[in-house]
Amino acid sequence: MKKLTFATAIVALTAGMGMAETVRMGTEGAYPPYNFIDDSGEVAGFERELGDELCKRAELDCTWVKNDWDSIIPNLVSANYDTIMAGMNINEERKKVIQFTQPYTPGLPSAYAALSADVDVEGDVVVAAQTNTIQAGHVAESGATLLEFASPDETVAAIRNGEADAVFADKDFLAPFVEESGGEIVWVDGFDTVKLGEGIGMGLRQSDNELKEKFDAAITSMKEDGSLNELLKKWFGEDAMQFE
Incomplete structure (x- = not known):
């Protein structure tokens, strides 16, 4: 993946995000192993580790914001943070309000x-x-x-x-x-594997197309070099569904 300089990344971000210099990553912090609060009071889990790596690859300065699930989309739309990484499945109803990156998990059951x-x-x-x-x-x-x-x-x-x-x-x-x-x-017999949605992705405001492109490129790079599959195995076990 062609990397942007930090200054270039900030210029691109301002087109879709006002003058924000830091990308605020919104999460619930209550859905392990996707996201949770560790003993030191910090956001941890699969999505924290993945999100930090995506920000590094996109050369973005990111910070984490905790928000209750029931208001997590409204507060994204209201610009209280810039992304959602909270075990959120991609579906048509949500896509009417926000946009998503490509999925960073397969269609987990x-x-x-x-x-x-x-x-x-x-x-x-x-x-x-x-x-x-x-x-x-x-x-x-x-x-x-x-x-x-x-x-x-x-x-x-x-x-x-x-x-x-x-x-x-x-x-x-x-x-x-x-x-x-x-x-x-x-x-429950016969209902231990139910497929729903299109996979889990990062939610963003409909206007933040440049930011979406940066995170999509970072996700693609992790799929291509196998590091995303390694994270899936680390957090969900050796038998976790992976990207081919």
Whole structure:
């Protein structure tokens, strides 16, 4: 990838972003392993490591901003930060409001988990999902009753305390809860791999075309040299889906 000088990058950025000299990377900080807050109070996770590398390759000065999920798109549009890297699946509804880079994950699966493997997740049951997610939209159209929560951890708590019969989320988010529950939480038979969306990408304002081009070029370079696949394996395991 042809690299820009820092001065050139700033000139290009000002065309789509006003006079901002620092690209502010918005994330939730509550969706491991994609993003979370570590013991020192810093944003960490797959997207932090990936985002820092993308900024380095694009020769951009970046800083991280934490924002609650339910207002993460409105605050991007309002220019409280310049990107979203928060495990956000690309779909048509969101593309009406913001634009996305190319995906930096393959179409990673979602999954249902519950206290019993035989829950009829498309029947007369209550399914917990995080508000304004692609999974919540899927549940709303499935025939089950959708119970929405602001944070992902609350969706898992809902099945433990009896508020919901099942939870639906990214499989990589749910996997540690299933693995560490000692059999209390299990995958729902036939619904442990549900494909939704076009993959996860970085969200940007519709006007920030130059910034999108820079991040797209950086993502492409990481796909081509294999470093993106290495990050996927590091954070999601050796069996993680990868780019070919």
